[in-house]
Amino acid sequence: MTIDVRAGGRDYREVYKLCISFINPRPIAMVSTLSPDGRHNLAPFSFYNMVCANPPVVMFSTGLRRDLRPKDTLLNVEATREFVVATADEPIAQKMVDCAADLAYGESEFAFSGLTPAPATSVRPALVKEAPVNIECTLRQVLPIGDGPGSSRVVFGDIVTIHVRDDLLGPDGDIDPHRLRTVGRLGAQWYCTVTAPYEMRIPKV
Numbered sequence: 193m194t195i196d197v198r199a200g201g202r203d204y205r206e207v208y209k210l211c212i213s214f215i216n217p218r219p220i221a222m223v224s225t226l227s228p229d230g231r232h233n234l235a236p237f238s239f240y241n242m243v244c245a246n247p248p249v250v251m252f253s254t255g256l257r258r259d260l261r262p263k264d265t266l267l268n269v270e271a272t273r274e275f276v277v278a279t280a281d282e283p284i285a286q287k288m289v290d291c292a293a294d295l296a297y298g299e300s301e302f303a304f305s306g307l308t309p310a311p312a313t314s315v316r317p318a319l320v321k322e323a324p325v326n327i328e329c330t331l332r333q334v335l336p337i338g339d340g341p342g343s344s345r346v347v348f349g350d351i352v353t354i355h356v357r358d359d360l361l362g363p364d365g366d367i368d369p370h371r372l373r374t375v376g377r378l379g380a381q382w383y384c385t386v387t388a389p390y391e392m393r394i395p396k397v
Contacts, residue, residue, distance in 0.1 A: 204342040209379065212238075217376025217384050221252045222288055224276040224309070225268035226317045232309050234291045234301040234320065235265045236280065238377035239344070248351040249332060250277060253344045264297055266334070266345055273331040274315040275349060278323035282373040282385045287322070289383075314353045324360055324372055328353040 197207050212218075221240035225233045239253035254266050262270075269275050280288040290305040302309050302318070309318030312328050319326040329349030337344050362368035369389040376384045 208342065212377075213379030216378045218378075220280045220288065220375060220377055221250075222278040222280050222291065222320055222323065223252060223265050223269075224278060224317045224320060225265050226272055226274070227264070227268050228271045232300050232302050232318050233264050233268055234278075234305070234307065235263070236288050236292050237265075240277070243348070249348055250327065250329060250351060251346055251348045252277070253337075253346045255342070255344050258341070260340070260343075262345065266347065268317075269331055269347055270334060272316060274317055275329050275331070275347075276312055276315065276317045276319055277327040277329060277349075278320035279325040279372075280375045281324050282375060284320075284322050285375045285383065285385070288375065312353070319355060324357045325367075326355040327351055328355075 195207075195210070218238040219240050221237045223235055223237055227233060235254075237252040237254060241251060243249050243251050254263055256262060265275075284307065287305040287307050291301040291307070293301070293304060295301060295304060301307075308321035310321040312319050312326075315328045315330065319328075329351055332348040332350050335346040335348070337346060356367060360367045360371045362371075369386065372386070374386045376386070378384055
């Protein structure tokens with residue numbers, strides 16, 4: 193099968209559904225933000241990754257609503273210039289998915305999902321107490337891509353503080369991949385858990 197995505201009349205949603213079915217597994221960012229009036233918001237995004245080591249920068253991409261208005265997460269990040277990224281692991285996978293429910297603006301996904309907000313050390317948005325890893329970030333840049341249906345806003349954040357649950361650390365002080373059962377996003381409503389990590393060495397030439 194060969195698909196020309198530039199062909200006229202092709203619905204962008206067809207290309208999206210195909211691409212997310214093979215661009216995977218995608219890490220999931222549970223992004224915690226705070227509204228200007230002090231209300232907590234928590235939403236999962238699977239267009240997420242680290243993009244630079246020095247300075248340490250992460251990104252996540254958020255689509256617009258059907259009426260092309262920005263989602264609550266983006267509104268809050270642009271207003272406060274801060275956010276927290278929490279890692280989703282197997283024990284909280286369903287709660288992470290619950291945070292994607294289309295709640296009314298200002299209604300807390302923490303309360304809806306049963307997750308617990310915890311104080312951060314460097315930013316105002318809350319950590320996710322149950323998450324194995326929390327990353328505190330300050331806003332670096334918002335990059336708009338497109339301006340119609342299916343368009344996105346890519347949020348770049350500078351990492352300022354990292355919280356790692358102690359039981360995840362191995363003898364060398366690094367996170368043991370066998371202990372962190374990270375949840376990833378596949379296509380449609382499918383997810384996966386990292387249960388069989390293995391190591392491969394790049395050959396020396």
